[in-house]
Amino acid sequence: MRNTFYFIKESIRIFRNNKLSNIFSFLGTALILFLLALVIAVWSISSRLTVMLREEAEISAYFDRDAGNTEELLNLIGQIDGVREVRLVDKEEARSRMEKILGEESGILDLFDENPFEAYFEVKIHLDRMDSVFTQISALKGINYVRENREALEQIEGISKALEVLGYLVIAAVSITTLVIISHMIRQGIYQNHEQIRTLMLLGAPDGFINFPYILLGFMLTFGGGVAATILINTLIHQGYGMLGSTIPFIPLPPKSQLMYGLSIFLLSVSAALGILGSLFGVSTSKKRN
Amino acid sequence: MIQAKNVSLTYADGTVALRDVSLNIRPGEFVYIVGPSGSGKTSLLKLLMGIEFPSAGSLYVMDQPIVKREAGRIRKLRRSIGPVFQEFRLIQGRTALENVLMGMRFLNIPNRQMVNSAKEALTKVGLGHKASVMVEKLSFGEAQRVAIARAVARKPALILADEPTGNLDYDNAINIMDLLYTLKDKNTTVLVTTHATHLIGNYHDTSLIHVEQGKISVEHRGEQK
Numbered sequence: 001m002r003n004t005f006y007f008i009k010e011s012i013r014i015f016r017n018n019k020l021s022n023i024f025s026f027l028g029t030a031l032i033l034f035l036l037a038l039v040i041a042v043w044s045i046s047s048r049l050t051v052m053l054r055e056e057a058e059i060s061a062y063f064d065r066d067a068g069n070t071e072e073l074l075n076l077i078g079q080i081d082g083v084r085e086v087r088l089v090d091k092e093e094a095r096s097r098m099e100k101i102l103g104e105e106s107g108i109l110d111l112f113d114e115n116p117f118e119a120y121f122e123v124k125i126h127l128d129r130m131d132s133v134f135t136q137i138s139a140l141k142g143i144n145y146v147r148e149n150r151e152a153l154e155q156i157e158g159i160s161k162a163l164e165v166l167g168y169l170v171i172a173a174v175s176i177t178t179l180v181i182i183s184h185m186i187r188q189g190i191y192q193n194h195e196q197i198r199t200l201m202l203l204g205a206p207d208g209f210i211n212f213p214y215i216l217l218g219f220m221l222t223f224g225g226g227v228a229a230t231i232l233i234n235t236l237i238h239q240g241y242g243m244l245g246s247t248i249p250f251i252p253l254p255p256k257s258q259l260m261y262g263l264s265i266f267l268l269s270v271s272a273a274l275g276i277l278g279s280l281f282g283v284s285t286s287k288k289r290n
Numbered sequence: 291m292i293q294a295k296n297v298s299l300t301y302a303d304g305t306v307a308l309r310d311v312s313l314n315i316r317p318g319e320f321v322y323i324v325g326p327s328g329s330g331k332t333s334l335l336k337l338l339m340g341i342e343f344p345s346a347g348s349l350y351v352m353d354q355p356i357v358k359r360e361a362g363r364i365r366k367l368r369r370s371i372g373p374v375f376q377e378f379r380l381i382q383g384r385t386a387l388e389n390v391l392m393g394m395r396f397l398n399i400p401n402r403q404m405v406n407s408a409k410e411a412l413t414k415v416g417l418g419h420k421a422s423v424m425v426e427k428l429s430f431g432e433a434q435r436v437a438i439a440r441a442v443a444r445k446p447a448l449i450l451a452d453e454p455t456g457n458l459d460y461d462n463a464i465n466i467m468d469l470l471y472t473l474k475d476k477n478t479t480v481l482v483t484t485h486a487t488h489l490i491g492n493y494h495d496t497s498l499i500h501v502e503q504g505k506i507s508v509e510h511r512g513e514q515k
Contacts, residue, residue: 003395013383199379200392202339203440204368209396 003209010213011220014189022221025185029178029225030232033271036174037233037263043160043167044262048254050160054127059148061121061137070119073142077121080136082129090119171270178225178274179281182218186282189214211283218279219272226271230264237263291317291448291479292338297347299333299504307333309504310347315497317447318477320470322490325501331483332376334501335450338481339373340364352447369397372441374451378433380425386412386436387421393440411443412436414469416462430457438466442473449473449480455489463489471496 015022063073070088077086089097094117099106109116125133130150138146190197200210241256253259292315299308308330315321323331336342337349340356349356354367372393380389390408399407412418415435425433434457441449449470455463463486470480471493484490490498498510 002401006395195379196381199381201365202341202368202373202375202379203393204365204371205396206365 011217030228033229057127082133085124182278183282190286215279219275222275330504372446372449376452378437411439
């Protein structure tokens, strides 16, 4: 572009004319984009947790020891629609699982003369079919009772959904706020330079030529804010993964590089789009005499 | 180049600036517009630039109608006009050269050619040595010459100069009028409003329009091309 250098120089000049306000706009934009990234990161982690838990959705079916052929029951359960996998957990495995859960406290199990655990069928299911699977297994002859972990799953799913809604709300809030901030800065710049703009109009300059430095400034402010927010959130994730990994290792965090890359692309795209939109909005709502 | 038929201009406050003006100005014509202050000279130039619009009558500049609804087309038309404003309208915080360039950046002129034209125009108005001086540091007369350089550097088909020698000493005024007069040879139409009637006699083959109380009272025409 022939006037690239001129447009960049003009944008810098407009920035300098109102330096303090523009710096605060940049910082404000960086901060709200950082908050957006934070919500998206938590949302992403909770969604992954939900997906993983969904995949692990299972019910335990306890059977009558005198019922006869457990192999037959195993086959019957395996044929039910919505069952992904079924296997028999015998008494010893049930005890050893509990020992693992109890860890150092597992010695308490030695107080029992006999193994207090019962064998059961561990049934991995499709979560959306839980009701029907639950009913059908319960109805099988020889099944004493069926236990499911629906409540815990539903709670986690509820939290994830709430975070999703919060995410959308934050995206909307950030978009509106950024648009307002940037368009206001652009209008202020246009107002401060109205004499120059009027002269350019009288000389026949097209709107595109007159407006471009303002649009460029809006883009640079918002995209710059996006870059700053990206650096901040990536630093936070880098630190946070180290801390979370050592203190609460059971949380299934998404791969760090994947999360950082995804958030970076998202923040940079959103900031670029908001910068252009905010500037265009500011330019189009400014009053200019022909 | 310019055709006006029974053009009148009345401002919003009711002031009648021009009454029933009819004109026909040919390409390459050099026209002085003279008359006392407030007679309507500047209003006539404002009409020709599409800053104001006729309240009555019809006005065409380079075959484009000057009507309000054609504002977009008028902006395009202005790219073929070299205006010299009475109040100069230089852009503050820029050098003389940058001001001249500012009037050309959107005209599809290659960069090197644009810079050369701007420097050449500044040299012609006697300000080649002040190209890199900020315009706010220039004297009134120098600022006026930058405004003239900006108009000339664009190589327009029509120059509309409102009192271009108003702040100049005799030598500089002659220099500027010489410069504007030479444009005639390049088929540029030049309209100059002026009080400096003593300069008019220096040039031959020019036209003179006398405006008084919004009416054209005397019109001497130069030779037809």
